[in-house]
Amino acid sequence: MRGASSRRRAVLLAGAALAVSVTVAACGGSGSSGSSGSSTSASGGSQPSKTIKVGAALFGPKNDKSFNQAAYEGMLAATKQNPSLKLTSVLENRNNAQSATDAVQTLAPVNKVFVGVSQTFGPVFDAVASTFPDDYFIDIAGYTRQFHKNVTGFANDWGAPAYVGGVIAAHLTKSNVIGYVGGAEIEPTTDGAHGFEAGAKSVKPNIKVLTNIVGDFNDVAKAKAATSAMLDDDADVIFPFLDAGIAGAYAAGNASGKNPAMFKLTIPDCSAYPNMVGTELVNNTAATSRMLQAYANGTLKSGAVFLDLQEPALQTLELCPKYEKNAAIAKVTKDTIAAINSGKVKLPKNAMNPRPNYPYQEGFNGKVIDPSSGG
Numbered sequence: 177m178r179g180a181s182s183r184r185r186a187v188l189l190a191g192a193a194l195a196v197s198v199t200v201a202a203c204g205g206s207g208s209s210g211s212s213g214s215s216t217s218a219s220g221g222s223q224p225s226k227t228i229k230v231g232a233a234l235f236g237p238k239n240d241k242s243f244n245q246a247a248y249e250g251m252l253a254a255t256k257q258n259p260s261l262k263l264t265s266v267l268e269n270r271n272n273a274q275s276a277t278d279a280v281q282t283l284a285p286v287n288k289v290f291v292g293v294s295q296t297f298g299p300v301f302d303a304v305a306s307t308f309p310d311d312y313f314i315d316i317a318g319y320t321r322q323f324h325k326n327v328t329g330f331a332n333d334w335g336a337p338a339y340v341g342g343v344i345a346a347h348l349t350k351s352n353v354i355g356y357v358g359g360a361e362i363e364p365t366t367d368g369a370h371g372f373e374a375g376a377k378s379v380k381p382n383i384k385v386l387t388n389i390v391g392d393f394n395d396v397a398k399a400k401a402a403t404s405a406m407l408d409d410d411a412d413v414i415f416p417f418l419d420a421g422i423a424g425a426y427a428a429g430n431a432s433g434k435n436p437a438m439f440k441l442t443i444p445d446c447s448a449y450p451n452m453v454g455t456e457l458v459n460n461t462a463a464t465s466r467m468l469q470a471y472a473n474g475t476l477k478s479g480a481v482f483l484d485l486q487e488p489a490l491q492t493l494e495l496c497p498k499y500e501k502n503a504a505i506a507k508v509t510k511d512t513i514a515a516i517n518s519g520k521v522k523l524p525k526n527a528m529n530p531r532p533n534y535p536y537q538e539g540f541n542g543k544v545i546d547p548s549s550g551g
Contacts, residue, residue: 305320
């Protein structure tokens with residue numbers, strides 16, 4: 177994937193420093209082990225400064241100019257903002273349960289905090305959290321199915337901005353055929369696919385939505401082949417749900433001579449492709465930094481926090497300038513986001529993370545939902 181602009185990186189890093197002292201997710205437990213070894217207690221009182229060693233594992237490479245790199249840069253931002261945090265090791269390409277488990281077994285014994293970047297780590301943390309009761313686990317883009325007092329998950333609903341992308345695609349297409357090229361077949365990918373299709377069909381029920389999950393976020397050749405096939409089948413708008421592999425989608429679009437409209441994932445870079453519509457913006461930099469700093473400050477709570485479109489600095493569908501200047505597209509984008517946030521538009525269940533049976537928080541600053549109380 178092509179590199180993001182320096183301006184955008186500055187915005188992401190600035191966002192990482194905002195509101196880090198807020199409660200990230202409130203649950204039925206009395207709190208987290210985050211106050212252990214932290215430089216500031218939850219009540220704000222000064223404590224002796226101690227080094228908090230942090231180990232991390234990424235689903236893909238840390239230089240993918242997308243999902244993994246954004247989270248890695250959030251870790252660096254957190255250590256810069258809070259010197260008590262020390263990032264000791266970052267393991268890359270931990271993209272299945274076994275390699276993710278191996279990463280935990282390697283890093284948990286020598287670190288206080290383990291950050292897993294991917295939905296893949298949720299089930300792993302369910303299995304190992306009790307084995308390391310004195311450690312703390314943070315899942316970026318995932319969460320556990322059971323409650324653990326030493327785990328916090330941040331799970332963004334990837335299908336929400338993808339739904340907006342589908343609405344936009346339905347307004348842009350002239351052939352009435354659009355395409356979605358997904359990476360690894362995990363819940364974020366399939367949630368995005370369902371959201372994209374649902375958004376498009378909300379505008380044009382008979383629109384043809386081509387979907388190909390290629391099995392890898394970073395395989396350029398597979399992405400190019402899948403995109404080329406869709407263009408051959410008359411798709412004129414493509415949503416690549418990819419990291420570094422998106423370069424293959426761009427190459428296919430350029431080689432076709434058709435200049436199909438395309439979207440990007442995670443980090444905006446409107447210059448990467450000549451007909452870029454916008455980005456499913458997921459600010460992993462800010463989210464990762466916020467959670468690590470909350471842990472260091474003693475304010476991180478056990479459980480899970482879910483995010484759709486209610487906090488645009490962290491997740492939204494952001495248009496590129498070319499399409500932002502298109503009054504009709506800008507309006508439908510704004511109106512669709514507002515309709516989702518107001519509840520006027522209900523996202524399909526298969527485009528969202530299933531909520532757990534323990535108390536969780538909707539948005540970093542949102543209300544706590546307690547399933548046991550029916551609210």
